[in-house]
Amino acid sequence: MDRRKISELSQAELLALSAELEEQYLEFKKRGVKLDMSRGRPSATQLDLSMGAAGGVTNFVGVKGADYRNYGLLDGIPEMKQFFADLLELEAEDIIVGGNASLNLMYDAMVRLILRGTGGEKPWKDVKEVKFLCPSPGYDRHFAICEHLGIRMIVVPMKEDGPDMDMVEKLAAEDETVKGIWCVPLYSNPQGICYSDETVDRLASMKCAARDFRIFWDNAYGIHHIFGETKLKNIMESCRKAGNPDRVYYFFSTSKITFPGAGVAMVAASENNRKEILRTMGIQTIGYDKMNQMRTLNFLKNAAHTREHMKRLGDSLKEKFEIVLATLDKNLAGTGAATWHSPRGGYFVALDTLPGCAKETIRLAAEAGVKLTPAGSTYPYHMDPDDSNIRIAPSFPPCDELREAMYLFCLCVKLAAVRKFLTK
Amino acid sequence: MDRRKISELSQAELLALSAELEEQYLEFKKRGVKLDMSRGRPSATQLDLSMGAAGGVTNFVGVKGADYRNYGLLDGIPEMKQFFADLLELEAEDIIVGGNASLNLMYDAMVRLILRGTGGEKPWKDVKEVKFLCPSPGYDRHFAICEHLGIRMIVVPMKEDGPDMDMVEKLAAEDETVKGIWCVPLYSNPQGICYSDETVDRLASMKCAARDFRIFWDNAYGIHHIFGETKLKNIMESCRKAGNPDRVYYFFSTSKITFPGAGVAMVAASENNRKEILRTMGIQTIGYDKMNQMRTLNFLKNAAHTREHMKRLGDSLKEKFEIVLATLDKNLAGTGAATWHSPRGGYFVALDTLPGCAKETIRLAAEAGVKLTPAGSTYPYHMDPDDSNIRIAPSFPPCDELREAMYLFCLCVKLAAVRKFLTK
Numbered sequence: 001m002d003r004r005k006i007s008e009l010s011q012a013e014l015l016a017l018s019a020e021l022e023e024q025y026l027e028f029k030k031r032g033v034k035l036d037m038s039r040g041r042p043s044a045t046q047l048d049l050s051m052g053a054a055g056g057v058t059n060f061v062g063v064k065g066a067d068y069r070n071y072g073l074l075d076g077i078p079e080m081k082q083f084f085a086d087l088l089e090l091e092a093e094d095i096i097v098g099g100n101a102s103l104n105l106m107y108d109a110m111v112r113l114i115l116r117g118t119g120g121e122k123p124w125k126d127v128k129e130v131k132f133l134c135p136s137p138g139y140d141r142h143f144a145i146c147e148h149l150g151i152r153m154i155v156v157p158m159k160e161d162g163p164d165m166d167m168v169e170k171l172a173a174e175d176e177t178v179k180g181i182w183c184v185p186l187y188s189n190p191q192g193i194c195y196s197d198e199t200v201d202r203l204a205s206m207k208c209a210a211r212d213f214r215i216f217w218d219n220a221y222g223i224h225h226i227f228g229e230t231k232l233k234n235i236m237e238s239c240r241k242a243g244n245p246d247r248v249y250y251f252f253s254t255s256k257i258t259f260p261g262a263g264v265a266m267v268a269a270s271e272n273n274r275k276e277i278l279r280t281m282g283i284q285t286i287g288y289d290k291m292n293q294m295r296t297l298n299f300l301k302n303a304a305h306t307r308e309h310m311k312r313l314g315d316s317l318k319e320k321f322e323i324v325l326a327t328l329d330k331n332l333a334g335t336g337a338a339t340w341h342s343p344r345g346g347y348f349v350a351l352d353t354l355p356g357c358a359k360e361t362i363r364l365a366a367e368a369g370v371k372l373t374p375a376g377s378t379y380p381y382h383m384d385p386d387d388s389n390i391r392i393a394p395s396f397p398p399c400d401e402l403r404e405a406m407y408l409f410c411l412c413v414k415l416a417a418v419r420k421f422l423t424k
Numbered sequence: 425m426d427r428r429k430i431s432e433l434s435q436a437e438l439l440a441l442s443a444e445l446e447e448q449y450l451e452f453k454k455r456g457v458k459l460d461m462s463r464g465r466p467s468a469t470q471l472d473l474s475m476g477a478a479g480g481v482t483n484f485v486g487v488k489g490a491d492y493r494n495y496g497l498l499d500g501i502p503e504m505k506q507f508f509a510d511l512l513e514l515e516a517e518d519i520i521v522g523g524n525a526s527l528n529l530m531y532d533a534m535v536r537l538i539l540r541g542t543g544g545e546k547p548w549k550d551v552k553e554v555k556f557l558c559p560s561p562g563y564d565r566h567f568a569i570c571e572h573l574g575i576r577m578i579v580v581p582m583k584e585d586g587p588d589m590d591m592v593e594k595l596a597a598e599d600e601t602v603k604g605i606w607c608v609p610l611y612s613n614p615q616g617i618c619y620s621d622e623t624v625d626r627l628a629s630m631k632c633a634a635r636d637f638r639i640f641w642d643n644a645y646g647i648h649h650i651f652g653e654t655k656l657k658n659i660m661e662s663c664r665k666a667g668n669p670d671r672v673y674y675f676f677s678t679s680k681i682t683f684p685g686a687g688v689a690m691v692a693a694s695e696n697n698r699k700e701i702l703r704t705m706g707i708q709t710i711g712y713d714k715m716n717q718m719r720t721l722n723f724l725k726n727a728a729h730t731r732e733h734m735k736r737l738g739d740s741l742k743e744k745f746e747i748v749l750a751t752l753d754k755n756l757a758g759t760g761a762a763t764w765h766s767p768r769g770g771y772f773v774a775l776d777t778l779p780g781c782a783k784e785t786i787r788l789a790a791e792a793g794v795k796l797t798p799a800g801s802t803y804p805y806h807m808d809p810d811d812s813n814i815r816i817a818p819s820f821p822p823c824d825e826l827r828e829a830m831y832l833f834c835l836c837v838k839l840a841a842v843r844k845f846l847t848k
Contacts, residue, residue, distance in 0.1 A: 039495065047493045054493070054715060056480040069471045069478070069683040071463065099523055100713045107708040111535055115573065125549055141710070148707040149539065259493040262715035283572040284531040286565070289524045291478060291686035292716065 005336035006417045007354075018418045025368065025415060028408050033369040035405045040189070040347040041396040042260065046316050049309070052299035053258035057291050059298070068290040074282055075274075076266070080293040084266050086303040088222060088252060089234055094268040096277055099288045102253035102265035106216055107145050109249055109267070112280050113179075113214065114149060119246060119272065121212040124151075124179065133171060133181035135163035137350055137378030137389045139189040142182040142218070146380070153380035154178070158191060162199035169206045176209035180216060186232045187221040190350035190378050190391035192343020197233040204238035204247065215239075215248040221346040222252055223307065226314045226321055230344055236268060245270040254296055256347065257310065264296045314345070320394040323402050324349050331410035337417035349392040350378065357416040358387045364412035370405045429760035430841045431778075442842045449792065449839055452832050457793040459829045464613070464771040465820045466684065470740050473733070476723035477682035481715050483722070492714040498706055499698075500690070504717040508690050510727040512646060512676060513658055518692040520701055523712045526677035526689035530640055531569050533673055533691070536704050537603075537638065538573060543670060543696065545636040548575075548603065557595060557605035559587035561774055561802030561813045563613040566606040566642065570804070577804035578602070582615060586623035593630045600633035604640060610656045611645040614774035614802050614815035616767020621657040628662035628671065639663075639672040645770040646676055647731065650738045650745055654768055660692060669694040678720055680771065681734065688720045738769070744818040747826050748773050755834035761841035773816040774802070781840040782811045788836035794829045 009017065060068045062077050075081075076097020085092035098105045114130075117123035124130045132146050134153045146153050154171060156163045162185070171178050183203070185195040195203075203215055217235055239247045246269075254263035269277060300306045325342055328351065332338045340351040353361050358375040365372050373391040376382035392409070394402055433441065484492045486501050499505075500521020509516035522529045538554075541547035548554045556570050558577045570577050578595060580587045586609070595602050607627070609619040619627075627639055641659055663671045670693075678687035693701060724730045749766055752775065756762045764775040777785050782799040789796050797815040800806035816833070818826055 041495050044491060044494075047491065050493075051482075054481045054484065057478045060478065067468060067471065069474075069686065070468075071465050071684040101709045101711075104709045111539070114539070115535070141707075144707050148704065259715060260495040261711045262493065262713045280572065283565075283568050285525045285528045287525075287685045289686045289713065289716065291683060292713065 005334070006414070006421060007336050009421070011422070014418055014422050018415070018422060021411060021415045021418060025364070025411055028411065029368040033404060033408070035369060035397055035401055036371045037393050037397060037405055038371045038373050039396070040256075040393045042256065043316075043396050043398065045398075046313055046395065047259060049312055049316065050258040050299065053262070053296055055295060055298060057295045057298065059294060060291065062294075068294055071286050073290060074285070074287050075278060076288065077290050077293050079297055080264060083297055083300065083302065084252065084268075087306055088219070088268075090236060090250070090268045094236065094270070094274070096267050096269070096274060096281070097288065097293060098265040098267060100261055100263055100265060100292070101255065102218065102220070102251040102267070103141055105265055105267045106142070106218065106249075106251055108280070108284070109216070109277070110145055110149055110151070112276065113212070116276070116280065118212050118214070118276055127177070129177045131175065131178045133163070133168055133178060134380045135182065135188070136380065137190055137384075137391070138182060139184055139218070140373075140377040142216070143380045155380055155385070156181075158188065158193055160193065161196035162193065165199055165202045169202065172213060173207045173209055178208075179210050179212060180214040182216050182218070184218050184220055185235070186219060186230065187224060187343055187346025189220065189346065190348040190389075191341045192346045192348060192350070193341065194230045194344070195232065200233040200235050201238050201242075204235055204244060205242035208247075213247060217248050217250045219250060219252050220256070223310050224256060224314070224347070225310065225345040226318050227344045239270075246272050249273065254300070257306065257313070258296055258299065262292070264293050317395060319399055320402055321349065323399060324392055324394045324406055327403065327406035327410060331407070332413060335414060335417070337414050347393065347395055349394065351390045351392060351413070352386075352388040353390060353413055354417050354420060355386040355388050357413070357420055358384060358390050360416040360419070361390060361409075361412045364415055365409055368408055368412070370408050372409070429758070430838070430845060431760050433845070435846070438842055438846050442839070442846060445835060445839045445842060449788070449835055452835065453792040457828060457832075459793060459821055459825055460795045461817050461821060461829055462795045462797045463820070464817045466680065467740075467820050467822065469822075470737055470819065471683060473736055473740065474682040474723065477686070477720055479719060479722060481719045481722065483718060484715065492718055495710050497714060498709075498711050499702060500712065501714050501717050503721055504688060507721055507724065507726065508676065508692075511730060512643070512692075514660060514674070514692050518660065518694070518698070520691050520693070520698060520705070521712065521717060522689040522691060524685055524687055524689060524716070525679065526642065526644070526675040526691070527565055529689055529691045530566070530642065530673075530675055532704070532708070533640070533701070534569055534573055534575070536700065537636070540700070540704065542636050542638070542700055551601070553601045555599065555602045557587070557592055557602060558804045559605070559607065559612070560804060561614050561808075561815070562606060563608055563642070564797075564801040566640070567804045579804055579809070580605075582612065582617055584617065585620035586617065589623055589626045593626065596637060597631045597633055602632075603634050603636060604638040606640050606642070608642050608644055609659070610643060610654065611648060611767055611770025613644065613770065614772040614813075615765045616770045616772060616774070617765065618654045618768070619656065624657040624659050625662050625666075628659055628668060629666035632671075637671060641672050641674045643674060643676050644680070647734050648680060648738070648771070649734065649769040650742050651768040670696050673697065678724070681730065681737070682720055682723065686716070688717050741819060743823055744826055745773065747823060748816055748818045748830055751827065751830035751834060755831070756837060759838060759841070762837050771817065771819055773818065775814050775816060775837070776810075776812045777814060777837055778841050778844060779810040779812050781837070781844055782808060782814050784840040784843065785814060785833075785836045788839055789833055792832055792836070794832050796833070
């Protein structure tokens with residue numbers, strides 16, 4: 001394997017490399033492999049570790065005597081609030097337990113802001129424009145909510161310690177139509193970047209032109225460590241200390257702790273925010289699934305026990321992340337065809353191809369039987385300005401399939417890069 | 425007990441009756457009873473009949489090989505769709521399975537109509553006014569959705585076979601701001617009225633000025649028979665035949681079949697409607713709780729088995745309904761102090777006091793320790809024009825407590841009536 005930068009090869013060398021890669025590619029294609037690495041789905045093996053969360057519930061009478069089979073307790077069972085509080089170092093009273101998906105709580109929050117507003121400010125449907133800051137690459141489903149609801153998205157680049165805070169502060173301070181920001185603060189989707197304490201504090205204390213500026217803090221991977229533990233500063237506390245207690249909605253769920261779709265979600269918020277949330281929630285439903293809250297708790301038990309469980313899940317992901325990173329290193333290091341982050345937790349590895357090569361890489365991989373997240377997905381409006389970011393989701397395929405898929409993937413990255421220079 | 429109409433008593437007779445009732449009332453009050461009949465909650469005994477629905481799930485691989493522990497299947501598992509289809513004589517392909525609450529699906533539908541509209545018509549947020557027809561007395565949580573979202577409610581009186589259809593047809597045909605109607609077509613909440621075939625057909629085929637007129641068909645008690653079975657005409661079919669396939673959203677859930685809050689909800693709708701629903705649902709969530717769908721199915725098995733289960737639930741409610749109706753008959757028949765319906769299923773008995781006596785009756789009952797649904801709750805904006813309708817929810821208390829509560833209730837109805845005439 002040639003370790004020189006592809007960009008520095010002569011046309012003759014490029015032609016030779018291209019021929020070699022094309023041959024390897026065709027060979028792979030002939031094998032008729034079918035692999036899906038498009039979404040961050042846990043593998044069956046990983047799900048097997050949570051079978052206790054599919055158990056029966058016989059302890060349906062709660063600490064305060066309520067029958068959890070019946071109606072009641074709109075904001076969740078006290079046991080679950082305490083559990084989340086212990087796990088995330090939050091206050092139990094700040095927590096509202098929701099249904100099976102924190103995404104749904106986020107969507108509902110956005111709809112509520114649009115229809116009813118917050119803090120006495122105008123509902124967002126009644127102002128001329130609403131913009132959201134979108135640190136990118138980011139989570140496609142966050143961006144989809146904004147797009148669906150007509151909220152204009154502003155791309156903010158990601159740095160090593162979170163979004164470009166100079167830019168965030170400037171936009172928030174100067175433009176009153178900038179009403180909020182999406183954040184996945186720990187092991188960000190897709191890069192695995194962790195927000196520094198300084199980033200957290202700057203978000204909590206920055207000057208905002210919009211009095212109803214809101215941080216959508218999606219701590220989806222808050223305890224999803226793989227290579228050791230990374231601490232995240234408590235933004236609820238930072239906001240309180242900065243005198244902006246109402247600025248943040250803190251979302252979390254057990255979807256990637258037990259079962260995707262059959263877990264328990266929560267939102268933590270200030271008293272003012274909780275009042276608004278519960279006012280609408282009480283219209284929307286009589287209550288969420290308390291039996292599933294109890295079922296999930298029966299399995300997870302407490303914060304310490306959950307951390308042990310996450311250690312097992314982390315270990316089962318570790319080998320996969322190592323395969324991804326080792327394959328990238330072996331095949332792409334030194335070629336200049338791509339750069340990537342080495343995350344210490346979460347669910348993804350993000351890679352940047354040469355500008356203009358992401359779509360082609362993904363097309364090539366799909367043609368050879370490996371489905372990846374569509375190019376552009378990690379940017380608002382599916383528009384990656386450089387056409388370079390690709391999200392790799394290693395959790396689902398078994399290790400041997402992942403090895404194959406990553407081998408092909410690297411081949412496609414290089415092939416796309418070589419073609420780019422050849423056609424010049 | 426005097427069986428003459430209270431309105432026909434002389435002042436002296438009224439004074440004597442009043443003294444007698446006051447004495448009985450004070451006696452009851454002294455006993456310090458505490459009973460809650462405010463909501464339609466099943467009793468613990470009834471919930472015990474569904475403990476199979478709290479069981480563990482080991483059969484998480486579906487008919488088509490999907491792992492129900494994982495993401496996927498936004499519109500629900502095929503087994504659950506087929507189950508609902510068999511149970512309600514619907515088409516499986518028309519069904520979208522939701523979360524634990526059909527109320528949430530209704531709320532989401534309304535929000536979707538407001539934010540995005542339907543059938544290419546303007547979103548309801550962009551038209552000057554939106555009105556909904558509200559057959560009343562009706563379900564307070566339906567009315568709360570309209571009130572919360574700023575939709576103006578028009579009261580339509582209930583008749584023996586459903587809403588006053590002459591009025592419904594006239595309003596729908598003449599006023600294009602009338603965009604829909606709430607219906608609980610079988611054993612209506614709170615009167616237990618069943619819509620006749622003619623009512624169903626008229627709703628399905630009537631001329632509507634608004635092209636985006638929508639029927640919110642909340643068949644909450646669709647299989648909740650108590651005294652024999654009442655058939656409900658299939659409105660999906662009627663709408664199709666009338667050339668208005670998109671007019672209706674059909675809601676149902678297992679909340680009052682297994683556990684309130686831990687059941688499975690559904691909406692059935694035409695292909696056009698389903699496309700719109702799924703478009704937004706796919707932004708709102710990655711999917712609902714498929715494990716709970718499987719868990720619920722493991723217990724309910726199939727339509728026939730579910731009907732047997734409902735027979736048991738019906739039998740456990742029968743005695744309670746008989747206590748309510750017998751106590752009303754014994755204490756109020758002939759007094760002219762109240763009229764009431766004798767429902768053949770569902771969850772409630774509705775009673776009308778003399779005009780202006782509902783609030784006072786409920787106040788008196790509360791003061792003596794029996795909590796009832798607040799007066800006015802069965803009308804839009806909590807405004808019962810006659811202050812006469814009271815919803816009795818007999819499902820929760822054990823039979824002996826129910827007897828006591830109903831005895832007191834009748835006392836309060838009479839006391840309020842007597843006071844009304846005395847103060848004249």
